[in-house]
Amino acid sequence: MKLNITPLRAGILSFVFALATIPSTPVVADEEFTAFDPPVYVTNLSGAAVELQWQTVLPDKALSPSRGGKIQSDAASVLADEGLFWFADVTGGKTLENVVFVSIVDAKGSIVSQSVLDAEIAGVLGTVEATALHIVVEADSTLTLATHSEK
Secondary structure: OOOOOOHHHHHHHHHHHHHHHOOOOOEEOOOOEEEEOOOEEEEEOOOOOEEEEEEEEEOOOEEOOOEEEEEOOOOOOEEOOOOOOEEEEOOOOOEEEEEEEEEEEOOOOOEEEEEEEEEEEEOOOOOOHHHOEEEEEOOOOOEEEEEHHHO
């Protein structure tokens, strides 16, 4: 799922970039939220190895550690070394909007390409596989993101 950057997403991006200088440790506003750690699968169609980073945000509530790694050019639905945080409300079963930022970064850590995925996660997650994130680095180095249920 590709999404355009709206003013709301631009605000969220500003929030995330402001936190970029803070060490990547989870920040959780209260005990109602639980972080689940489903897998990330990556396909790389760009013809070159890329460095990917991903991070999940609950706006004004929680921030996951930044994760990622080098993805080889021939990767096809390869399980990434690090998974993804999905935040869920285990006590109230409320739907939470998880905003996932996935970026291709260069050797200096600068963002080369980025995509944003908004996903509502309700209550306790059903299965880990059902909440897996699938990332495709397209031939033009843009990113396509989908959860298992969107595939």
